[in-house]
Amino acid sequence: xxxxxxxxxxxxxxxxxxxxxxxxxxxxxxxxxxxxxxxxxxxxxxxxxxxxxxxxxxxxxxxxxxxxxxxxxxxxxxxxxxxxxxxxxxxxxxxxxxxxxxxxxxxxxxxxxxxxxxxxxxxxxxxxxxxxxxxxxxxxxxxxxxxxxxxxxxxxxxxxxxxxxxxxxxxxxxxxxxxxxxxxxxxxxxxxxxxxxxxxxxxxxxxxxxxxxxxxxxxxxxxxxxxxxxxxxxxxxxxxxxxxxxxxxxxxxxxxxxxxxxxxxxxxxxxxxxxxxxxxxxxxxxxxxxxxxxxxxxxxxxxxxxxxxxxxxxxxxx
Numbered sequence: 001x002x003x004x005x006x007x008x009x010x011x012x013x014x015x016x017x018x019x020x021x022x023x024x025x026x027x028x029x030x031x032x033x034x035x036x037x038x039x040x041x042x043x044x045x046x047x048x049x050x051x052x053x054x055x056x057x058x059x060x061x062x063x064x065x066x067x068x069x070x071x072x073x074x075x076x077x078x079x080x081x082x083x084x085x086x087x088x089x090x091x092x093x094x095x096x097x098x099x100x101x102x103x104x105x106x107x108x109x110x111x112x113x114x115x116x117x118x119x120x121x122x123x124x125x126x127x128x129x130x131x132x133x134x135x136x137x138x139x140x141x142x143x144x145x146x147x148x149x150x151x152x153x154x155x156x157x158x159x160x161x162x163x164x165x166x167x168x169x170x171x172x173x174x175x176x177x178x179x180x181x182x183x184x185x186x187x188x189x190x191x192x193x194x195x196x197x198x199x200x201x202x203x204x205x206x207x208x209x210x211x212x213x214x215x216x217x218x219x220x221x222x223x224x225x226x227x228x229x230x231x232x233x234x235x236x237x238x239x240x241x242x243x244x245x246x247x248x249x250x251x252x253x254x255x256x257x258x259x260x261x262x263x264x265x266x267x268x269x270x271x272x273x274x275x276x277x278x279x280x281x282x283x284x285x286x287x288x289x290x291x292x293x294x295x296x297x298x299x300x301x302x303x304x305x306x307x308x309x310x311x312x313x314x315x316x317x318x
Contacts (some may be wrong), residue, residue: 005232032260033141039147043180061104068094070138072174075124075151077111088120101300106131124151125158135162139172143179145227173244177305181312186239186286192276194239199277202255203230213263219254239291242284245277286315 021259065071072093079086090107107127111119128134136161142148152173158170189196206216207230230251233244252274259268269277290308294301 009209018232019020062131063141065133065136068096068133070094070103071133071136072122072224073106073128073137075120075142077115084311085171086113086115088123090124092095092131092133101298103297115147116149117154120147121151121158124155128159133223134159135164137172138166139174141174143176144183168187172247177309178291181287181291182238183314184316185284188237188283189241192280194267195273195276198267198269198273199245199259200233202265203232203244204271205265205267206230206235206258207232210304216251216254219257219261220251222251223257223270225254237290238284242281242288246281249277249281283315286311 036097074091074093076089078089079088079091088107088111089105090109091103092106093101093103096102107130109123109127111123124140128137140152140155142151149166155171156165156169157170159165164299165172206212212227216230220227224280228247228250230246231240231247237242252269252271255268259265292311293304294308296304
């Protein structure tokens with residue numbers, strides 16, 4: 001797949017694969033686009049319409065950014081499952097004239113393997129130049145991946161040439177707090193990895209068969225436990241693992257009864273396992289709340305960071 005750069009002026013990327021959504025949100029400018037003669041399908045017209053609207057919105061945003069004094073950047077890597085392709089999204093954040101926090105996705109680009117710091121830094125700097133904000137960069141927030149050390153060092157040099165970085169660049173690099181918390185939790189979850197795997201297998205076993213799900217629901221109803229679908233987690237996202245555990249623990253009395261009536265079920269957690277899960281979930285709830293607060297995108301989080309991390313520190317010292 002060829003490398004592609006798809007800047008966007010919204011927090012979503014609208015493609016030709018979602019024509020209904022695209023047409024429903026298209027602004028009035030689209031109605032003035034002449035139809036392509038000799039085409040019966042609406043897809044080419046839709047693509048032309050989206051490109052037309054994109055160019056209009058890009059000009060609007062570029063003009064807006066001319067009047068912005070400082071822009072902070074965040075980057076994130078997204079991975080597709082099949083085929084495994086990596087994309088990087090670059091988002092700009094700033095305070096507008098009404099003192100409101102604004103953010104726009106500035107670039108969504110394919111990162112070719114192997115993903116190296118040089119390629120990432122080049123893509124970020126190129127994005128900033130395309131939007132005319134290379135001399136307005138305030139900070140960049142990235143996760144704690146080792147290759148990001150190279151990214152930050154190179155970008156600090158590139159943006160530093162404009163002599164606009166505050167404190168000579170000492171404030172340039174902002175580590176992603178949510179990612180730091182993620183590393184802490186992932187390390188803790190290793191202590192109950194086998195238990196998590198049993199619960200994960202249990203959820204899969206119940207959900208993969210309508211008959212099993214019905215039997216599980218009948219047992220839950222008999223025990224007067226409200227029936228909800230068991231949640232499966234994403235292994236790389238601890239918050240989803242927490243949601244899986246906190247959901248499954250409500251049915252800790254159901255699983256052993258389910259095992260009696262379902263001979264093929266072999267991954268039932270023990271009572272000791274559930275006790276450990278309860279203790280872990282009590283701790284994870286605090287991390288879950290803190291991550292949710294400091295990851296907010298509709299409000300400033302700089303004033304919330306320290307007190308929330310202090311709560312985590314006290315929890316870890318307890």
